[in-house]
Amino acid sequence: MDDPWAVDWIDPWEAPRRIEDFENASAPASDAPTLGDAGYWPLLRAISMYRNIVEWGGWDSIPAGEERFEEGLVDEVRVPLLRKRLIATGDLESSGGNPTVFDAQLTQALQRFQARNGLLPDGVVGRRTLEALNVSAKARLALLERNLKRINKLKLNLGERYIFVNIAGQKLEAVANGRVERRHRVVIGKVDRQTPEYTSKITFLAFNPYWHVPQSIAEKDILPQVRRDPSYLRRLNMKVYRGYGGSEVNPSTVNWNQVNGRTFLFRQEPGPRNSLGTVKIHFPNPHAVYLHDTPSKSLFGRSVRANSSGCVRVEDVHDLTTWLLDAQGWDRSRVDALVKSGQRKDIYLKKTVPVYMLYLTAWVDEHGVVNFRDDIYGRDSRRASL
Structure with a gap:
């Protein structure tokens, strides 16, 4: 998110x-x-x-x-x-x-x-x-030994093609037949909205997606902004509905001081301000997280990239999108054409691709160099105290 x-x-x-x-x-x-x-x-x-x-x-x-x-x-x-x-x-x-x-x-x-x-x-x-x-x-x-145990849990049956997200390392690998074919920097969740460790399978890609705002974000982020600035929804190209499938609501008729995050559904339309950017990479999970594009590209230039609401933003995401779809005959020009068209379209993978999201604070990188990262979510310190 x-x-x-x-x-x-x-x-x-x-x-x-x-x-x-x-x-x-x-x-x-x-x-x-x-x-x-x-x-x-x-x-x-x-x-x-x-x-x-x-x-x-x-x-x-x-x-x-x-x-x-x-x-x-x-x-x-x-x-x-x-x-x-x-x-x-x-x-x-x-x-x-x-x-x-x-x-x-x-x-x-x-x-x-x-x-x-x-x-x-x-x-x-x-x-x-x-x-x-x-x-x-x-x-x-001790940190190296702890992270060895994390890697060892996923040592077998990874699949011929898979995506690995190193949460603490803020990096993504796209792997095929035991070789990394793509590496991407990513933005992860803030400390108070942590990206979860999870294993799933990528099922479809949503091009030019809507963003259906989760209730928690509506409560914490959207409503305070609307109360301060009534034009906020219009500027962000957001519409308001009476729940999923419900009728659209005119924001100017609402007393925003008397509603909460469960009262309405907020939906951001596709476009340059859309928080998911131009593509969302979906995999089933109970946390409502996914991989996606972002309009805030310069965040990838930071050394610490914990800035999202839990989802994983991917740099150069169209290259990763092409990698996911190349088995179905897609190339980068076809991806770019669909993005440019502005058409809202879901493309389902004929063969799902596993995605592994793991919190590694120590590993050996592609140069053979030992890397360490801050325990930004405090997960290592909690385990050490057990």
Whole structure:
């Protein structure tokens, strides 16, 4: 589900320092998927590596200090500690030079660390970067082991073609015959509207869709906006009905202070402001979530993309749509033509495609690099307390 009033914003990191520019761009990318044996064994090897680090004593915490912690700093305590920390996990090769000077090589190593931890790769040890650096080796090992169990639950019978959504990693893989054929960045649910872990099968794609607003969103989002601004529904191209199949209601005749989210059904019409964008990818589930397009494209430039109401917004979704429909003779030009026509149309898959939505906060990526992400939904901390 999407926020109907979301608008594009200019991300100061979008050019040239978008996060993907630093995601091990020099390393060859593998087409090995995250799930199955291809993801399981690299993660197992990473666990072995971190066990060794723990046995060697881990690493020391780095103090914050008062000076800005970035290139050019000379510090006899913090800089050597940062070097040792980055060497321990392979982000920095041991090299010569003055160990107390924050030089260009250390900046590049820090950027690699930041990218694989889902941080803005600015090469500055700010608050969030310092917190990530100071997570103990023992805690990292426990996180790897916890995520290995998550992957292991889905290790068998994934299907010839499937889609995997890494919720915490905010990435999507489209896999065929054991190879990743497409990778997409995604936007996931906010902390108070979390994207669920779920397994289902994609059954159809809705082009130029309506958005039937769920009651919870109508209550929390739509009604407060309408009460503040009576023109809101018109601007967002929304219609009001007396429930599913009911008659249309003229919004100007309603006292919006006397209704709740269950009184009416709100439906947003197809168009450029539609919160689902131009296509919705549907799979049966009890959470009313799906994959979809979005009019707010610049959200994909953020390093943390928890901005939806629970559904998963997909970058370059028409490429993924084409991938889903290519077995039925569709190509990108046919997808684009249907989108451009504005025609409301559902296309059912002749063969359903499994979709796996999993919350991974640690995994080995296509470059063979160990990645960690913040436990933004608190699911790891809840499991650790059990």
